[in-house]
Amino acid sequence: MCLAVPGRILAITEVDGVPMADVDFGGVRKSVCLQYVPDAVTGEYVVVHVGFAIQLLDEESAVETLANFERMGILEEEFGDGFTRAAEQAGVERK
Amino acid sequence: MKYLDEFSNPDLARRLVDQIHAVTTRPWAMMEVCGGQTHSIIRHGIDQLLPDGVEMIHGPGCPVCVTPLETIDKALAIAAQPGVIFCSFGDMLRVPGSSKDLFRVKSEGGDVRVVYSPLDALNLARENPDRQVVFFGIGFETTAPANAMTVYQARRLGVTNFSLLVSHVLVPPAIAAIMESPRCRVQAFLAAGHVCSVMGTGEYPALAAKYRVPIVVTGFEPLDILEGIRQTVVQLEEGRHELANAYPRAVRAEGNPAAMEMLADVFEVTDRTWRGIGMIPGSGWRLSDRYRKFDAEKRFAVTDVHTEESPLCRSGEVLQGLLKPHECAAFGKQCTPRNPLGATMVSSEGACAAYYAYRRLDLVQIR
């Protein structure tokens, strides 16, 4: 859960008075809160932690980081299902 | 250097490693504070690429590991109550309380749910007005803005069936506590990059000066970590002890002002007990007065919590860098990720779990 992953803003909307974005993480899409990066615009990269953008990131390093994470399987670890992982750890058979 | 070909840019990795070797003239011990960095160091064998005598001491920066046992037990008690939907990050499910874990509470009928973001928990509360929704708000300064915003929204939108079980911890007081310990061997710190993305670097120059330790803000990818180590060794060799930022692409000196403003509104500093370590003054955040009514500990008067750690577990020493995981007699025997005795064997950021995942075969043979 400590990871922060770079993603690219695809579209920004307002939900309940808060800026929210559709963000692409190397193919995985998630809804991300932009409250803390008020200047971010569509197409920019942000560092995202538990559904919140915490900083802007330049495109080059974001793309590089995403490629590394993909290679290391980190994106799957971050966005995979928590229960499935806990069950696997506990030795419970997968359905 | 059998691991180098696993780096995204092996040439750059080799150059960094060569530079570290070239500047090192004597042994040094440095601590990476963050569990994410510990994981990366062990996974890529970075510590084994360093000159003999340059030691990585693994720090307490795994929020899952340091959440106090008493808080885990309270979480288990709240999650078992009828009418409650208990939401958590997935990492917390297998953390052992005194007698069980959240996973077990769920299998016994508790409504425990894993969410990706705390806002998901708030949405659950709005969709289930007849239920009490509790979110387990743990983490360092990196995670706190998300939890703060969620409580802020709950108050603003008048969502009264939402509450937060808060156990936030802070890095700078932990660095001070480690340096104050009489058994401390740490001569320098790699500071956690994403903590500084939020909070900036303002608190670190004074710590570096007071304890005469270099503090180098470092990222999480293997190359970032090598660069952080390189800058640290250079400072140590030159007898300097300053703050440096080896992760400028995600860390600005001033941090994230919008996040810091929200944190100052929602939280206030409190003493916090760290699991396995003990109380560190001023090392945590709790909800400020304005938001106190969203405090799950107040809403659910959970009493009768008797905490009991496994007598075999030495995770407190592991978290303080006093013991390497494989030096614990239970490592890989009574204690495995399947049957963890301590939280450091659960989370992927815990040092025991990292050693088990990537190095247990070598280590158990050595022992």
Ligand code: SF4
């Ligand atoms: S190996 Fe297990 S028992 Fe030993 S310190 Fe780590 S978590 Fe505790």
